[in-house]
Amino acid sequence: MNTYRSLLQQSSKKSGNCACMGLDVQYEVIDCHSGDIYTDVVSFFETLFGEMVKRNLSPAAFKPNIGYYSVLDAPRKGQFSGSRALAKICDMLEDMFPGIPVILDSKRGDIARSSLNYASEAFDIWGSDAVTVSPYMGSDSVFPFLDAPYDTKGVYLLDRTSNPGSKDFQMLSMLDSVDEEVLEPLYMSVIRTIAFWSREAEGIGAVVGATHLEELKMIASVAAGQGIPLLIPGVGSQGASARDTINALRGESYPVTLCRINSSSALTHPWKKGQAPSDWVSRCIANIENLFEETSL
Numbered sequence: 001m002n003t004y005r006s007l008l009q010q011s012s013k014k015s016g017n018c019a020c021m022g023l024d025v026q027y028e029v030i031d032c033h034s035g036d037i038y039t040d041v042v043s044f045f046e047t048l049f050g051e052m053v054k055r056n057l058s059p060a061a062f063k064p065n066i067g068y069y070s071v072l073d074a075p076r077k078g079q080f081s082g083s084r085a086l087a088k089i090c091d092m093l094e095d096m097f098p099g100i101p102v103i104l105d106s107k108r109g110d111i112a113r114s115s116l117n118y119a120s121e122a123f124d125i126w127g128s129d130a131v132t133v134s135p136y137m138g139s140d141s142v143f144p145f146l147d148a149p150y151d152t153k154g155v156y157l158l159d160r161t162s163n164p165g166s167k168d169f170q171m172l173s174m175l176d177s178v179d180e181e182v183l184e185p186l187y188m189s190v191i192r193t194i195a196f197w198s199r200e201a202e203g204i205g206a207v208v209g210a211t212h213l214e215e216l217k218m219i220a221s222v223a224a225g226q227g228i229p230l231l232i233p234g235v236g237s238q239g240a241s242a243r244d245t246i247n248a249l250r251g252e253s254y255p256v257t258l259c260r261i262n263s264s265s266a267l268t269h270p271w272k273k274g275q276a277p278s279d280w281v282s283r284c285i286a287n288i289e290n291l292f293e294e295t296s297l
Contacts, residue, residue, distance in 0.1 A: 004101075004154035004203035005258060007129060008060070008229055011100050012257040012297060015060045019242070019295040020103065020231065021288070022264025023064040023089065027072060029269045031276035037072050037081035042088045048268065049096050051281055057288055058097050060295075061260045063231075064089065065105040066126075090127060101129035103231065103260070107158065108145075109134030115144040123150050130154030132207060132231070135190060139197070146201040154203045154229060157194055160187040160219060162209025162234035191219045191228075198226050205229030210240035210261065213248055220252040230259040235266075235291070242294035261295050263287075 012018050025041055032040040052058065064086060072082025093102055104126050108118035122131035122145075133145055135157040145155045160170055170190075173183040191206055198204050208219050211234035223230055230249075234240040242261050249256050266287050271277055 003152055004130060005227060005229065007099075007101050008154075008260070009257045012060045014099055015058045015292075016297060017060055017292045017295040018246075018256050018259050018261055018297060019059040019291050020061040020063050020260035020262035021059040021267055021291075022105075022233075022262050023062055023268065024068045024264045025072075025085070026068065026265075026269060029271065029273060029276065031280055038085050038088075041072070041082070041085040045089050046092065047281060048284055049092055051285055052288065053096050055285065055289075057285070057292060058100060059288075059292065061101045061103055061130075061262075062093055062097070063103040063105050063260075063262055063264070065264075067106075086126075094127075101154070102127075103130040103132065103154065103156065104128035105132045107132045107134055109137055109141050111137055111141045112144070115141050119145040119150055123153055128153075130156060130203070130205075132156045132158065134158050135193075142197070142204075143201070146197075146204060151201070152203065154205060155201075156205045156207045156229070156231040157190065159190045159194070159206040160208050160212055160215045162211040162240070166209070166212075185215075187215060188218060188222075191222045194228060195222055195226050198228055203229075205231060205258075207231045207233065210234035210242075210245040213240075213244060216245070217248050217252055220249050220254040224252055224254040227255055227258055230254070231262065232259055233262045233264075235261055235263045242291055246295060257297065261291075263291050267291065 030044045034040055069082035069086040073080045104122045122128050133155050135142055170187045172186045174186050174189045194204055194206050205228055208216050208230050210232050235242045245261055270283055270287055
């Protein structure tokens, strides 16, 4: 059976890196000409992907965040420009970057049939290889994403995320599950639970921000033993270093072919505000090349 871990290893070998390219479209800053959302978004990524293929540049994963596309819809008016654009982008990724996994960043999490519906949305409707999930509601909200028929897919549980507000809950002190007299932060309890669940579900992984390097090392030390996939945001615009992240993982003997170090806006719209400059393609490509070099294997 082809597993998600084997897909990660194969795609790292194929691309020569462990980079993940976030595809968080912001319509107000991309290169727009027609005024039609679907046409402009598709044209933008078609141009960027075409240049990447021309230069033989491929990340080891792509990660579109569904919220950046659904916000471009107007369902009550019968308009689905954002969703249609995301569907076309998924088709382009499949055609132009075969064998490279697509992680749908949707951060779902519910229980029973609701969770199963979200799993079907990610894997059957969007055809993604992996999805991000909130573990807050526990095992019965997580395992619908991991059980058959989705047992060859990847599921990244939010653990120590890169946003400043993550400390509000993720740093809370918890009793160690083994030594009940020892306190540990919640994110360590989460990774230990992920490690336990991974005995039954090989595709389970964790989202760990590169902006918290010491915490990343602690999580990697647990994840390394069982080869738990790590999705690591925070590189680029959020200030973390891909090179430091790779070194930290290797220092904990973590198998870096299983991690995906993500950068989003720095790769697709580094100018942040205003319309895209005339040299937008070359600016994106320069940052893409730099990330791939820093995450090379």
